Amino acid sequence: MTKAIVQQEKGGTDKLIWQDHTPGSPEQGEVLIRHTAIGVNFIDTYVRSGAYPMMEFPGVIGMEAAGVVEALGDGVTDLNVGQRVAYVMTTPGAYSEKRVVPAERMVPLPDDIDDRTAAALMLKGITAEQLLFSMAPASAGDTVLIHSAAGGVGQLLTTWAKAIGCTVIGTTSTPAKADLIRSLGADHVIVSSKEDVAARVAEITDGKGCASVYDGVGKDTFETSIAAAAKFGRVISFGNASGAVPPINIAVLAPKCLLLARPQMFPYIAERADLLRAADNLFAALRDGKIKADISATYPLAEAARAHDDLEGRKTTGQILLLP
Ligand code: NDP
Numbered sequence: 001m002t003k004a005i006v007q008q009e010k011g012g013t014d015k016l017i018w019q020d021h022t023p024g025s026p027e028q029g030e031v032l033i034r035h036t037a038i039g040v041n042f043i044d045t046y047v048r049s050g051a052y053p054m055m056e057f058p059g060v061i062g063m064e065a066a067g068v069v070e071a072l073g074d075g076v077t078d079l080n081v082g083q084r085v086a087y088v089m090t091t092p093g094a095y096s097e098k099r100v101v102p103a104e105r106m107v108p109l110p111d112d113i114d115d116r117t118a119a120a121l122m123l124k125g126i127t128a129e130q131l132l133f134s135m136a137p138a139s140a141g142d143t144v145l146i147h148s149a150a151g152g153v154g155q156l157l158t159t160w161a162k163a164i165g166c167t168v169i170g171t172t173s174t175p176a177k178a179d180l181i182r183s184l185g186a187d188h189v190i191v192s193s194k195e196d197v198a199a200r201v202a203e204i205t206d207g208k209g210c211a212s213v214y215d216g217v218g219k220d221t222f223e224t225s226i227a228a229a230a231k232f233g234r235v236i237s238f239g240n241a242s243g244a245v246p247p248i249n250i251a252v253l254a255p256k257c258l259l260l261a262r263p264q265m266f267p268y269i270a271e272r273a274d275l276l277r278a279a280d281n282l283f284a285a286l287r288d289g290k291i292k293a294d295i296s297a298t299y300p301l302a303e304a305a306r307a308h309d310d311l312e313g314r315k316t317t318g319q320i321l322l323l324p
Pocket of ligand 1: 263
């Protein structure tokens with residue numbers, strides 16, 4: 001018998017219960033994984049609360065982890081027992097000691113990428129790659145606005161955009177997190193609890209605004225993002241940390257001829273070839289020092305509720321992990 005964080009119904013962190021859980025045996029095309037590190041993502045809070053109806057209850061949340069293959073189902077020929085792998089999947093279930101997963105979603109881990117780094121970065125790093133290189137390709141010389149730049153995705157966007165040659169303006173809620181964002185190389189930091197973000201962006205850019213705005217905060221920042229974008233700029237709304245963006249009148253985009261996108265990382269890596277390409281790009285960026293994992297806190301898997309309280313309470317920075 002193994003253990004997992006099992007949720008009987010959607011709701012608050014009190015619904016995250018550490019209990020016995022049978023992972024089952026791998027069938028055709030599946031493998032049994034023993035998790036060694038589990039990434040905590042804001043999306044896990046949406047699944048837990050029911051804001052994203054991606055899971056039947058009772059169930060186990062969690063979209064990404066790293067671990068070791070313990071058993072192979074029939075037909076699995078490209079993985080071995082004992083092999084280190086990592087994954088990011090649309091099917092929740094990662095908040096568990098062991099789990100049966102489809103072999104075709106596993107990414108073999110190179111020797112120089114450790115399990116914790118992989119678990120911290122698969123979802124957030126591939127998201128950053130999608131946003132900067134596919135959805136709204138950033139170019140050297142662009143000025144970009146990154147909301148909540150001290151967060152998990154935010155830090156990766158910041159350092160990767162700097163590596164591309166962008167001028168980065170980051171926002172955050174506290175002076176302490178502002179210092180962290182500066183240490184990552186951001187050119188300007190705006191503390192949103194003390195300053196008017198759109199006005200500061202106008203000041204910094206001589207009234208021009210930003211070529212791209214990367215907004216994972218949602219409801220609280222959407223209007224600011226539109227205001228901070230340059231003429232012919234792009235607003236990429238990719239998350240709802242403060243709540244969902246209410247329905248909008250698309251005419252708000254007209255005065256500056258803005259492009260608006262609401263991407264999700266999962267379709268980007270739906271095909272195995274795209275998953276492996278994105279993982280290779282992520283590992284290459286790590287090796288080149290363009291990005292790094294900033295694992296600011298780890299929690300025992302049994303204490304997943306505490307991790308969610310800290311994430312939703314804006315107490316975390318960078319990436320956080322659960323350790324089985
Ligand atoms: P973060 O580590 O960035 O944590 C969320 C941060 O959002 C907080 O630290 C806080 O930073 C900021 N924030 C602003 N308002 C609130 C609020 N009301 N409550 C809580 N936090 C708030 O999380 P992740 O890196 O995991 O995710 C960041 C965003 O990206 C999320 O919205 C997530 O859903 C989205 N995302 C989207 C993906 C996609 O495919 N579209 C994939 C991955 C993530 P501060 O205090 O500095 O403002």
